[in-house]
Amino acid sequence: xxxxxxxxxxxxxxxxxxxxxxLVLGVLxxxxxxxxxxxxxxxxxxxxxxxxxxxGVSLKKVxxxxxxxxxxxxxxxxxxxxxxxxxWVDFHPIGKGEQAERVVLYVHGGAYFLCSRKTHRGMTxxxxxxxxxxxxxxxxRLSPEATFPLPLNxxxxxxxxxxxxxxxxxxxxxxxxxxxxxxxxxxxxLALACVLWLRDSEKYPMPGGMALLSPWLDLTHSxxxxxxxxxxxxxxxxxxxxxxxxxxxxxxxxxxxxxxxxPLVSPLFAEEDPTRPLPPTLIQCGDAEKLRDESITFVxxxxxxxxxxxxxxxxxxHVFQMWAAVxxxxxxxxxxxxxxxxxxxxxxxxxxxxxxxxxxxxxKQTRVCRxxxxxxxxYMSTPVHDPMRIIEEAKDILVERGLWEGSKAAGRPVPIKxxxxxIFIVDKDxxxxxxxxxxxxxxxxxxxVNPSVASDESD
Numbered sequence: 271x272x273x274x275x276x277x278x279x280x281x282x283x284x285x286x287x288x289x290x291x292x293l294v295l296g297v298l299x300x301x302x303x304x305x306x307x308x309x310x311x312x313x314x315x316x317x318x319x320x321x322x323x324x325x326g327v328s329l330k331k332v333x334x335x336x337x338x339x340x341x342x343x344x345x346x347x348x349x350x351x352x353x354x355x356x357x358w359v360d361f362h363p364i365g366k367g368e369q370a371e372r373v374v375l376y377v378h379g380g381a382y383f384l385c386s387r388k389t390h391r392g393m394t395x396x397x398x399x400x401x402x403x404x405x406x407x408x409x410x411r412l413s414p415e416a417t418f419p420l421p422l423n424x425x426x427x428x429x430x431x432x433x434x435x436x437x438x439x440x441x442x443x444x445x446x447x448x449x450x451x452x453x454x455x456x457x458x459x460l461a462l463a464c465v466l467w468l469r470d471s472e473k474y475p476m477p478g479g480m481a482l483l484s485p486w487l488d489l490t491h492s493x494x495x496x497x498x499x500x501x502x503x504x505x506x507x508x509x510x511x512x513x514x515x516x517x518x519x520x521x522x523x524x525x526x527x528x529x530x531x532x533p534l535v536s537p538l539f540a541e542e543d544p545t546r547p548l549p550p551t552l553i554q555c556g557d558a559e560k561l562r563d564e565s566i567t568f569v570x571x572x573x574x575x576x577x578x579x580x581x582x583x584x585x586x587x588h589v590f591q592m593w594a595a596v597x598x599x600x601x602x603x604x605x606x607x608x609x610x611x612x613x614x615x616x617x618x619x620x621x622x623x624x625x626x627x628x629x630x631x632x633x634k635q636t637r638v639c640r641x642x643x644x645x646x647x648x649y650m651s652t653p654v655h656d657p658m659r660i661i662e663e664a665k666d667i668l669v670e671r672g673l674w675e676g677s678k679a680a681g682r683p684v685p686i687k688x689x690x691x692x693i694f695i696v697d698k699d700x701x702x703x704x705x706x707x708x709x710x711x712x713x714x715x716x717x718x719v720n721p722s723v724a725s726d727e728s729d
Contacts, residue, residue: 271642271652273557273582275663281501284558284585286643291597295587299504306506309383309414309514309522316384321392328360329391332406335436340426340474342419342467342534354424357387359405361398369442372403372450372611373432375477377425379455379486379589382413382523390454393604396594397452400608406432410460413522414514418535425464429477447478450611454589455561456523458485458553463534469546479614480551481607484561484589487538489521489530493563494664497673497683503560503587507685538564538572548576552610554603556586557640563664566657569637581606582654584642599643 278284283292305312323329333353341350364370374397378390387394387407398405410424432449435441453461462485468476491508500507509515509522518527524535533540555565562582569580583590583603594600636653643649654660668674673684 271584271640271650272654273640273660275498275660275667278558284502286585291593294593294596295504302504302506306508307510307512309509309511312384316380316386316389320388321390323359323391323395326361327395327398328358328363330358330360332356332358334408334428334431336423337427337430340423340430340467342422342426344419345423349420350423350427354427355387355409356428357407359391359394359398359407361395362402364404369444370404372401372448372614373444374398374401374403374405374450374452374481374611375425375428375432375461376405376407377410377451377453377457377461378407379453379457379484380412381486382421382456382460382521384412390592392595393454393591396601396604397607400605401450401611402608403450403611417525418523418529418532421460422464422467422534425460426467426474429464429468430474433475445478446475447615449477450479450481450614451477452481452483452607453485454483454591456486458482459487459537461485462487462537465548466537466540467534469543469548476549479549479611481610482551482553482565483591483607484555484559485537485553485565486561487536487564487568488561489523489536492682493561493567494661494668494674494683495563496560497668498664499558499560499562499587502558502585503556505560505588538568540572542573542575544575548573548578550610550614551576551578552607553578553580554591554607555580555582556588556590557582557660558585559588559590561588563661566638566661570657574637578637579610580638580657581651582638582640584640599641599649602643602649603641 282295287295301315305315334356335353336350338347338350341347359376376387376390376394376397378385378387380386380389387409390407394405394407397403406428408425408428410421412421429449429451431439431441432444433446435443451461451465453459461480462482465476465480468474508520511522514522519525520527521530524530529535531539553565553569555562565580566582569578581603583599586599590597591600591603594604636655638654638657639651640654641649641651665674665678668683669678674681675684676682
């Protein structure tokens with residue numbers, strides 16, 4: 271089933287959304303909108319948040335020494351002092367000193383200034399389960415206190431901790447092909463940036479694979495989906511925090527807008543090296559999210575010679591996998607990631623693992639597929655033979671609506687000054703027509719805080 275963007279309503283909900291999903295999404299959108307311009311207030315929402323995990327899931331804190339031998343350009347050796355706070359997440363029991371068959375190095379999202387390994391436990395424990403792997407979740411340094419490229423050093427240090435552990439640490443030594451880099455949103459972009467740095471290094475091997483969930487690849491917001499899908503997604507349009515944001519600095523992550531097109535800041539601007547393709551990679555994003563077109567362009571145009579597969583999920587929004595606790599499609603997506611990770615080659619090889627197509631695709635020649643869920647037929651994967659047509663159609667719609675400035679080929683979306691079109695509204699008539707279903711769901715949206723979970727760690 272092809273994506274028909276013209277047939278979509280101009281405002282939410284989308285046809286496949288149920289009432290609960292629509293309401294939770296609206297609440298999240300409102301919370302982010304109200305706090306996006308105040309760094310301190312935004313962090314208060316996530317600093318003490320810890321997603322609960324089922325009984326039996328093991329969480330083990332680990333402090334990883336920063337490595338002064340992995341210094342991206344712009345870093346000073348003193349910037350690599352200290353440790354990286356991380357944790358092992360195990361769904362399957364593993365004895366002390368035992369070595370798992372595979373490891374997922376997980377980099378959390380949060381626009382480079384929010385969230386932590388704790389906020390993402392709802393996904394990391396499921397990934398440990400579905401991938402049958404140990405998950406090492408990393409707390410990299412956040413912006414604006416630590417801007418690019420400091421977070422790269424933290425993630426690279428964690429990777430070297432796995433393949434070249436410190437003497438006397440008791441940490442098993444893993445082969446690079448046993449490790450999968452993984453991350454969501456900004457964490458997905460950061461994970462990819464680290465692999466690009468490894469690709470260009472003369473000393474270190476790339477990991478065995480990558481799985482990226484709605485990766486943030488373009489901090490310039492030049493793609494049409496950033497504007498067209500704004501009514502459906504919960505992502506704010508950018509902070510206007512007067513303490514840190516100004517005309518020459520539009521993001522906390524960089525100290526100047528001149529860095530926005532740096533390939534390790536926005537991997538969409540990276541260049542492919544045909545002699546050193548990226549490792550096997552799976553990218554997932556929603557076909558109604560604002561970052562959709564970045565992934566399509568990256569897979570189709572930028573890195574067409576690397577073994578990358580992109581899955582577009584029907585009517586889904588940014589990092590929809592975090593709804594796995596209450597929605598079936600996000601759970602299915604995480605299971606697909608598990609299939610992908612388990613399919614990766616796990617054998618000794620040269621410095622870089624050889625390219626290999628992920629085997630769980632029906633059509634090996636198709637790099638992009640769209641996944642829809644039918645109540646009767648179940649999950650269906652449809653090849654997208656012309657992914658760039660999605661982007662061209664999005665541009666056409668924006669041009670028709672007067673929301674595209676400049677030429678169609680070289681222009682960009684009109685900046686969004688006010689987010690009125692995405693304000694969440696509960697329609698009284700719709701509630702009445704559904705027999706009070708909306709009101710009942712609102713009553714069920716109370717957030718329960720478990721003190722034993724929220725304060726399980728003092729730091």
